[in-house]
Amino acid sequence: MHQEKIQAVIKEVKKVVVGQDKMINRLLIGLFTNGHILLEGVPGLAKTLTVNTLSKVLHLDFKRIQFTPDLLPSDLVGTMIYNQLNANFEVKKGPIFSNIILADEVNRSPAKVQSALLEAMQERQVTIGETTYPLDRPFLVLATQNPVDQEGTYPLPEAQVDRFMMKVNIDYPTKKDELEVMRRMTDAHFASNVNAILDKEEIFAIRNAINEVQIAETLENYIIELVFSTRFPENYGMHEEAKYIMFGASPRASINLNLASKAVAYMEGRDYVLPEDVKEIADDVLNHRIILNYEAEADNVNTRDLIKKILEKIPLNKTVSMK
Structure with a gap:
């Protein structure tokens, strides 16, 4: 039963994503084993599109965070805001409070942001002010990074890289796949709608079955x-x-x-x-x-x-x- 649902998920994702079967497979392995995935490849290889499409096929909250050199830790985890009406500080939670996080171009942000992301990845919690907040389950970071020799990139700390279950290198598509991509992207009538297939309970059931x-x-x-x-x-x-x-x-x-x-x-x-x-x-x-x-x-x-x-x-x- 679960294998049929998994095949249905793959079929839905492939309505939008051409080729990249290995990337789709590895993302699902990460989801079903509670492991974060790092995707590396040059821009334009459908890394972001694949993660975005997969999130739509799942009944899970999803946030995309564009990592940039001027990103602050508070932009990721949230901050304390002073409420003048109540004369006290209130917590405004950041986009990290979601089930699936797409950390886009994760190696373009400085060390302090990486440190904040590291706590979330390892401990499944974040600290705002003096209070620690648990993250929702499931919590999965699907990060993309450009090759480290590109301009404006920061090498990720070894401690953070080790928290990723897998690092998947994305290659260029075949001629046949690229021809299909070109046709789809230049077709004004192409529909990229997908149906939601799995929910949280089914994902946890699959995790138990894998164990x-x-x-x-x-x-x-x-x-x-x-x-x-x-x-x-x-x-x-x-x-x-x-x-x-x-x-x-x-x-x-x-x-x-x-x-x-x-x-x-x-x-x-x-x-x-x-x-x-x-x-x-x-x-x-x-x-x-x-x-x-x-x-x-x-x-x-x-x-x-x-x-x-x-x-x-x-x-x-x-x-x-x-x-």
Whole structure:
């Protein structure tokens, strides 16, 4: 039943969004596992359109926040306003008080704003004045960012990046997809209306069902080995790759890789995880958690290349003693 609803959601989103199947899939995985998603790609690849359309298909409150260099923390979480009639201060809540937050171009805002967003992402709460306010459930940040080498961007703090369950790199569309996009956007009669499919109760039910998906101990150990190989590559025979890695993936990587693998299996209609599920999602869960050094940049090595080699090097049944 739930799988049919999920397919209906995808069908509705694709009424508006052409291609980008991977992005749609990863956004739904984030929604169903309570994990924030970071989308990276150059402007014009339908990142904002996809998130906006998905929000319309869900019975959830949605706010879009355009991050800019002059954005203040109070613009995000809210502030205290003095009421002259009552002679006291009242709280005016900001746009963060919503179920789905589209943080558009999140890496264009300064550190103080990132700090305010970090509390909301990790603690599911915000502090205004001396009072802490819980955020509604579900609460999900779907952030877009431009490549960090573009003008006017700020590198996100590692602590904040690690709070994102996945970082999804968005590529250019195929020729066929771009032709369809061009036709739709130049058609005055094209309708972008979508129907709402899921509500909060159904989303929570899907989350509970994903938590019940079975994962074998062999696959649990495989996930641990993948994560540990990013921290201690020499112990896995990856001496060449080791010289490029400054810091490996955090324990959140193990947790999120487990959850995301279960979600992949569930959305495929299975109640058990296969090795292919782990491998399919590994790049998106790990790529933003591996910190490379300057030597990697000089040799034009990126995290996606390293993850590909890790998946090739670490067999399913490999177990390395790690004290």
